[in-house]
Amino acid sequence: MEKKLGVYICKGCNIADTVEIEKLQEVATKEKQIPVCKTHDALCGTEGLELIKNDISGEGVNTVVVAACSPRVKFREFSFPGNLVERINLREFVAWSQEPKTEDTQALAEDYMRMGIVKAQKGDFPEPFMLEETDKSVLVVGGGITGLTSALGVADAGYKAIVVEKSPELGGWAAKMYKQLPQSYPFESLEEPTVKSVAERVISHDNIKVYTSSEVEKIVGFPGQYDVAIKTAGGTEQEKAGSIIMAAGWRPYDAGKLEHLGYGKNPNVITNVQMEEMASSGKITRPSDGKEAKRVAFIQCAGSRDANHLPYCSSFCCLTSLKQAAYVREKNPDAIAYVLYKDIRTPGQYELFYQSMQNDPGVMLTKGEVTGVSEASGGDLLVNVKDTLLGEDVSIEADLVVLATGMVPNTKIEQDVLAEWKKKFDEQLTASGGKPDPNAALEPHKVPNILKLDYKQGPELPGLDEAYGFADSNYICFQYETLRTGIYAAGSVRQPMNMLQSIEDALGASMKAIQCIEATANGYAVHPRAWDQTYPEVNLNKCTSCKRCTEECPFGAIEEDEKGTPFHKMTRCRRCGTCLGSCPERVINFKDFSIDMISSMFKTMDVPDEGLRLLGLVCENDAYPALDAAAMKRQKLPSAIRFVSVRCLGTLNLAWIADALSRGIDGMILLGCKFGENYQCHFVKGSELAQERLGKLQETLGRLMLEPERVELVQLSISDYDKLPEILNEYVEKLDGFEPNPFKEF
């Protein structure tokens, strides 16, 4: 579609008090030759909007440049469906943060006009990426309580689900329970396990297909079109799915490592899992002689919250032991249950269950550190405890000791397995002529385990370094975020959880799985750019197959063909633009965001022979709102910096810096999110990659004989707006110390 621009300048909110509007108009009409350019006292009012709408219908304007307030406000007013809209932030970036009516302020506003107009000229209408066909089934890996609940969640919403369970029966750990914790108020009495009826519903549901004694053999494809090979007892079956829920569950921590607590040494020391089996099969007895166990000691945190074992809290064990203490009391009213704990953790209304157990005189709860379990005469066990509330060391005699062992996610790859795979990978590398690095560890997601994805970036979900093998989200506010689009982890494979929490978690994952299918089918991105219909378009003719994009894409969205040429699996893409930033050939671009667009914005700036001219490249989600907030507080910001917002700092292409500085622009400050541990970048590594790319700046700027310090990256939170004036002024001061950019004269 041919574009016709209309430029509309608002005079309200101090804009006309700060700058000469006529001169801004001249930038549009004379310099940029835009025939339609109008001003209004309050563009966002009914009359102002009419002005624009009339030009759209009467003048054929289809690209509206609004020079008024921040694009973050008046978004509904300045929305003209079917037309491109470009917002120039004259209010926050000029009127509210600059000295009124100075030459510098005027120059700043005029540059923003030029840049905004060029941006609008370079942008294009989005054409959504559409798959020819989207499969609307959800693959659920794991048939425990989480997987079953997820499958029902999907199926009850009208979508098909395919459940793949390794064992012959559905139900997982929950099916092995004697009883389950209360799931509703008043949280007092144990319930009969419900997992069986859940499994029955799954089996009889028209929308659900179940594979037991089966494993995923391979998953090929991308959201909307996954081809799933399932290894069953009878051979390999093929299924199609649009998205995936990974509910692969957990395994108990290996009690064999808890010899100091008597496990493996004395048959009367068992785990909480064994306790469930024992209670299900009848009486609670001593395995050594089958005698009824009248004194049962529960040792909490057996291998959890322990630097030598699992450093984390497994979350379910306190409640499970309290539940099992109730078994002991129910099976034999004369029996006594001791629970030895570090902290009793029964958050929320589960506190009520804890209270009901405290009220039972046959349940003794004692805080203390268990130092060991020894044998007394007659087959009795002695549990030795120090640091008790009484301040003394005590020994508790017991017939049976139950170790409340914790939870290891099935995504966790043990060290020996990892080492074996590392050897295999190194051999492959050597065979293909590469040199393995003996010190480099193999990332766990490179080992095929649960999903066996056919992704160049590895067969499994990459985890967080800090999550001990759990497939957890990095984000507090976005719990179902993973680094593989369309694949959502749920239940105890995501975080240590009890059953009730797993059920709730399962439903959320179902929601995300359905959402991904619908977004994909309609040509939209998924979180965090759920509204976005643009996508990276690659000019493969100029691609040199350097593979940087493949390596840097945080979401594994880029594959390579036999010749090594990268290509996007588009529905895996989150539209962050990291690939755009990584590409030295500048061949990756979006319709509304391209290398040429940003470069052209830099090039259209007026760079006089004297006076600093600086650029600020800012993350649109965090740094940009921080700038707006600073302006809202009427903080003064340096007039030398022109801010340009980007999808993420990961889009930083070194070509931009070369283009800007070779035009005489003195420097560039990059404002992006915190990286490293607890990173805040919504695209995982955007700001970190930008920092890495700056490492290569020496090379770029060396050629231009410029100091690399002219370009600086600052990690900034959205709430750091009070710090902005200082950060920016310091940067300007630093740049003042350099000689003017010699390219100004060219």
Added chain:
Amino acid sequence: MSELETNILVVGGGISGLTAATEAAEAGYNIALLEKTPFLGGRVSRMNKYFPKLCPPACGLEINYRRIKFSSRVTFHTMAEIQDISGQPGSYEVTVRLNPRYVNDKCTGCNACTEVCPVEVLNDMNFGLDKRKAAYISSEQSFPQQYVIDDNACRKGDCSKCSDACKYDAIQLDMKPETMKIKTGSIVLATGWNPYDASKIDNLGFGTSPDIITNVMMERIASQNGPTGGKITRLSDGKEAKRVAFVQCAGSRDENHLAFCSAVCCMASLKQATYVREQYPDSKVYMFYIDIRTPGTAYERFLNKIKDDENVSLIKGKVAKVSEDPATKDIIVEAEDILAGGKVKVNIDLCVLATGMAPTVGEVKLPADVKINENGFMVPGKDQKGIYAVGCVKNPSDVAKSVQEATGAALKAIQTVGRKS
């Protein structure tokens, strides 16, 4: 009376409601989101940082606001209160009262009304720790960026300074409450929580000294847009608060107050301990607890990090008394130290009561078959359909858990409405 037809109605614009609304909308459903106060964001918009990442809530809120801004599927109404809910799953009719904002959507956010407003009142955003004008916006990052005139504080008939100053005809002091009828297939309740009223806990001294505060007040004090500009100081004399004590389970796990565990206070206090320790390297923090509850991976790691700080003392013991020393104006915390045995007494500058969560869903006019238990939480009926509870409506929840449940509630809601494509 205006009318609106939508697939799903979400009540409450905090993190739970925002999440439920956007998650369902992005699967193709139309959502109406109601918020009682003038701004979205709820409790989290008043927090300084989230635990355990110590990241700013505004970051995720910004994303969620963008999800709303760019979505044609979400309509939101602030200052909205439920009057009545009738009907059944699939077809509810909800009557909503829209309280007057006195500022219409012509407002540009220029601040002229605030500048001229002659009335100053205690700032509820900051729990009354400072003042604001009657014409105001709650913060620089409030959403929507539309001012509001405080109905209780404005002089109305006597004064028209704000409407005179407004160049955009945005102020309408004669605005009346309106009624809106919403037809919807399903309802998600995400009305959140209130901090438990600390003045009900006699022995902890709240109200006897300005230096005995609650954990939600501490969040505001630590926030750079809070009453002290982020400086952790004594409210009595403005001196740096370098000796700070946290009293856990202030009203929680206590049959006289809240019988349940509020589930967030341990992590909240540990987080707030880092605020103090980061601001003053020579500070000293005490935390009195019954059990430290930091379940899972990241919370336990956070606890361990703080345990490594020798200037943070974690003391197991119930606090007997918090009071002000009349002579020195120090705050004195007296407690038993269960592990060491005996009593402890510490003199400090600032005492933070880790007050719990009082559910608010009881304040909503709900159909008779929706049950509220003695603790004030909604009882999710096993087969109940159509109306779903999220986060602190159902159980005390932190942000992560609320987000998780809100996503699940969005699923329940779309199940009720039925598949669309």
